Amino acid sequence: MNAPFTLGDARPQFAPFHIGPVPIAKPLVLAPMSGVTDTAFRQMVQEASGGAVGLLVTEFVSIEGLTRQNMKAALRLAFDPEREHPLSIQIFGGEVDRMVQAAQMAADTGAAIVDINCGCPAPKVVRRGGGAELMRNCAQLEAIVEQVVKAVSIPVTVKIRAGWDQGSINAIEVAKRCEAAGAQAIAVHGRTRAQMYTGRADWELVAEVARSVRVPVIGSGDITSPEAALGVLTHSPIRGVMIGRAAIMNPWIFGQIADVAAGLPARVVSPAERVRILRLYSDLQSQRMPESVVPGRLKQVLARMTKGFSHGNLLRERAMRVQTTAEMFDWIESFFAAQTAVELEAWCQRARTKNPD
Ligand SMILES: Cc1cc2nc3c(=O)[nH]c(=O)nc-3n(C[C@H](O)[C@H](O)[C@H](O)COP(=O)(O)O)c2cc1C
Structure with a gap:
């Protein structure tokens, strides 16, 4: 087997x-x-x-x-x-x-x-x-x-x-x-x-x-x-x-x-918790790595963490285009803050239309 x-x-x-x-x-x-x-x-x-x-x-x-x-x-x-x-x-x-x-x-x-x-x-x-x-x-x-x-x-x-x-x-x-x-x-x-x-x-x-x-x-x-x-x-x-x-x-x-x-249901991970953990990761990287390296590391984790999420591909796409950690978190936070289908659709609209440069 x-x-x-x-x-x-x-x-x-x-x-x-x-x-x-x-x-x-x-x-x-x-x-x-x-x-x-x-x-x-x-x-x-x-x-x-x-x-x-x-x-x-x-x-x-x-x-x-x-x-x-x-x-x-x-x-x-x-x-x-x-x-x-x-x-x-x-x-x-x-x-x-x-x-x-x-x-x-x-x-x-x-x-x-x-x-x-x-x-x-x-x-x-x-x-x-x-x-x-x-x-x-x-x-x-x-x-x-x-x-x-x-x-x-x-x-x-x-x-x-x-x-x-x-x-x-x-x-x-x-x-x-x-x-x-x-x-x-x-x-x-x-x-x-x-x-x-x-x-x-x-x-x-x-x-x-x-x-x-x-x-x-x-x-x-x-x-x-x-x-x-x-x-x-x-x-x-x-x-x-x-x-x-x-x-x-x-x-x-x-x-x-x-x-x-322990016989409990597996903990459910809230959108706010995802942002908290990504921020922690980013802060920990910033403490030891040059700032220029941090977005790359963050993208690697983000790419895997958002697999299977509805519109996760769009978040990954946006995140890949930005240069700084702050810009990445703009996209990450607004993505995870979108709680309803309408809010998510609005986020997608913004992500699709925003000029990357
Ligand atoms: C990106 C990546 C890097 C890895 N690097 C190492 C390593 O440095 N040393 C090691 O013993 N195994 C390494 N592995 C193998 C993992 O420790 C693990 O045995 C393997 O991925 C199977 O487990 P998983 O299906 O849970 O990923 C690596 C695997 C991946 C995917």
Whole structure:
């Protein structure tokens, strides 16, 4: 079965767990997403979800950048320890010594966990022996995990894929070897490297990995609703569920899962709340990024968040044309303030006719 397990009438399983000594209060993990899950995004999601994210993971940080002290890598390491806890910093690369060095730098920031990326499909990462390439080079992966575990005092985890391609599915073997090398949790994205992000994640395989190791397994892939999240938590032996793309569309999703787990209806997100969260995100970005960069980041989130909204395409179109954050919020606020069909029609008229220049 490839589709996530459905919850049905079962009582949802929703239990805290530990990664080594680190308590994970809720079994919900924000997935690492390069170019997305920076500190502003992580804080925004944690705020929208009322603190229901049990573990936050950074976007991957390049060992090249870290060990050469480049600005971009340094920015990727930034976090707010008050609001982002526990935080796992994900590093990627293929060389043992440099991964050790990068892990030490990550641990020195005060992060709770360091995670090794073993799933990135990008050619520029794979070519250098990192990311998903490590699924094909288990001996090297084992050496990296072993040495990183020796070098840092915080737990080390690994995020893997199903395998390199359909003909070489080896997640179970890789997970076992990582566990033997000292990894304290394994996250599994149930797709092969060849699939990239196409097709469906194989949750049967994810469950099989969880049955094969003693350390907690966190499952990843295609979870977009409280029912799907609770379905996999309840009917498969995983300890945590990781959510990526659905959290861009719906940063409230972790709170909604916690609601349903507690027997409540999932919280409904009001238009005013959407504006509040977008403003928070924008303010958090402005605190650390040059003002010229903020509209681009905001557009990325807005584009996903308004998918499926009536006339959301028009809002996205307008937002794409403006240059400043203030102009973007003019459009965002007036869009979400339109409560009736008549008001929305008036907004559309204005959006269609207003001269973009
Ligand atoms: C834009 C984007 C960037 C990603 N970057 C990373 C990354 O830096 N490290 C990583 O381990 N996985 C990365 N992933 C994979 C996700 O963590 C996740 O495993 C995958 O998207 C499946 O989960 P989803 O269906 O909930 O999005 C990325 C995915 C997306 C869509």
